[in-house]
Amino acid sequence: MLEVKKISFRYGSGPWILKDVSLSVAEGERVAILGPSGYGKSTLAKVMAGYERPASGAVLWNGVPLPARGYCPVQLVYQHPEKALNPRWKMERSLYEAGPLDGEVLNEMGIRSIWYDRWPVELSGGELQRFCVARVMRPETRLLIADEMTTMLDALNQAHIWNFVLNYAERHRMGLVAITHNPSLAERVATRIIRIPELNRVEVDRRDL
Numbered sequence: 001m002l003e004v005k006k007i008s009f010r011y012g013s014g015p016w017i018l019k020d021v022s023l024s025v026a027e028g029e030r031v032a033i034l035g036p037s038g039y040g041k042s043t044l045a046k047v048m049a050g051y052e053r054p055a056s057g058a059v060l061w062n063g064v065p066l067p068a069r070g071y072c073p074v075q076l077v078y079q080h081p082e083k084a085l086n087p088r089w090k091m092e093r094s095l096y097e098a099g100p101l102d103g104e105v106l107n108e109m110g111i112r113s114i115w116y117d118r119w120p121v122e123l124s125g126g127e128l129q130r131f132c133v134a135r136v137m138r139p140e141t142r143l144l145i146a147d148e149m150t151t152m153l154d155a156l157n158q159a160h161i162w163n164f165v166l167n168y169a170e171r172h173r174m175g176l177v178a179i180t181h182n183p184s185l186a187e188r189v190a191t192r193i194i195r196i197p198e199l200n201r202v203e204v205d206r207r208d209l
Helices: 041-048 091-095 103-108 125-134 155-172 183-189
Strands: 002-009 018-025 030-034 056-061 074-077 143-147 175-180 192-195
Touching (some): 041 175, 091 125, 143 155, 155 183
Parallel strands (some): 030 175, 030 192, 074 143, 143 175
Antiparallel strands (some): 002 018
16 A cells, blocks of 8 residues: 655755665555664654655555645554644544544543543643544554554553554554564564664664664
8 A cells, every 4th residue: 555665855954864765565464664763763654654755755655645635544653642732732622633533442442531621731641642543543544653652651551552553453454564663562563574774775873873
């Protein structure tokens, strides 16, 4: 479904973060992009989801560029959920921003109605991440990119969120890209592992990592 064709990216006139990166994800496939910090994993996630545009190359969805308007079939869940939420919106508005949600999804993710009238700062990191995951679990979402999605959470929240995501992806034939530095997580959630140092042509100074 998703094809990344020789993309390169940098911020302004700064150093290249991604150089000639190519990969593809088939329908329903679970791929892990594995590598240490400083190799451009999070930037690649943003480019793949359409949040950043490459300086060269292309990101294609079923052979055409990602839609610029409307609900995108590729959705991204950040490591830090507070970055994905408007601090001036209460949780109910953020949750239903893209339209109605499946009640089963809300139940499985443990979303409590008493949280709806709260601001993001009034919830824990685990509670915020449950909101962020739940709100992208829609029939229109065909590929989920999870960028270190549970790294900041305790073991119980990590297990609950990943179990839900993997079961949902299997039931709905939704593709998954898990971006992680954790080899054991990559092996547990993915059917194919791509190592970012082999994928990205950028020379990284390890003294900066």
